[in-house]
Amino acid sequence: MNGTELKIRVLGDPVLRKKAKRVQAVSERHRKILSQMARIMYESQGIGLAAPQVGIEESMIVIDIGTGLYKLINPKIVKKQGRQSLEEGCLSCPGVSIKIKRSKKVFVTAIDEDEKQHTIEADALLACVFQHEIDHLNGKLIVDYASLLKKLTLGKKIRGAADKGKNEAVPEPKTKFAKL
Ligand code: ZN
Numbered sequence: 001m002n003g004t005e006l007k008i009r010v011l012g013d014p015v016l017r018k019k020a021k022r023v024q025a026v027s028e029r030h031r032k033i034l035s036q037m038a039r040i041m042y043e044s045q046g047i048g049l050a051a052p053q054v055g056i057e058e059s060m061i062v063i064d065i066g067t068g069l070y071k072l073i074n075p076k077i078v079k080k081q082g083r084q085s086l087e088e089g090c091l092s093c094p095g096v097s098i099k100i101k102r103s104k105k106v107f108v109t110a111i112d113e114d115e116k117q118h119t120i121e122a123d124a125l126l127a128c129v130f131q132h133e134i135d136h137l138n139g140k141l142i143v144d145y146a147s148l149l150k151k152l153t154l155g156k157k158i159r160g161a162a163d164k165g166k167n168e169a170v171p172e173p174k175t176k177f178a179k180l
Pocket of ligand 1: 089090091092132136180
């Protein structure tokens with residue numbers, strides 16, 4: 001990092017399509033990145049953020065849906081139950097919202113910044129956010145879930161966001177859906 005500020009990357013930035021690497025040993029650098037990620041998430045009024053969204057190709061996420069902050073490393077879904085469908089936005093896909101079918105409940109294993117092992121049982125919105133952020137770690141974005149018809153209507157918006165290029169702030173319209 002070398003003291004450089006992390007910034008939110010938007011659609012069109014290749015880093016969003018890369019598979020994040022597993023963190024082998026947690027260092028001070030990882031802890032610093034996680035704190036910065038949490039700050040950026042809160043400043044952007046998001047409820048979740050994955051490391052690739054700030055240009056870091058490592059398996060780290062932060063989540064806070066209003067019930068407390070999670071800073072997690074190497075998160076992995078080990079069990080899924082049920083189905084739900086929620087309207088999702090994404091800090092990396094400004095102005096886009098898509099209704100996505102996901103599991104209603106997920107069990108996630110991860111380590112925290114002190115390398116302590118956790119298993120988290122997440123339900124409803126929290127389950128949705130975990131699945132969204134872990135998608136980011138696999139290079140997957142909400143636009144990949146859009147139907148062909150939705151892709152056509154989104155096309156202009158998506159191209160618009162991509163054309164603005166990386167690292168450039170895209171004006172964000174007021175949205176009612178969660179940004180993750
Ligand atoms: Zn996202």
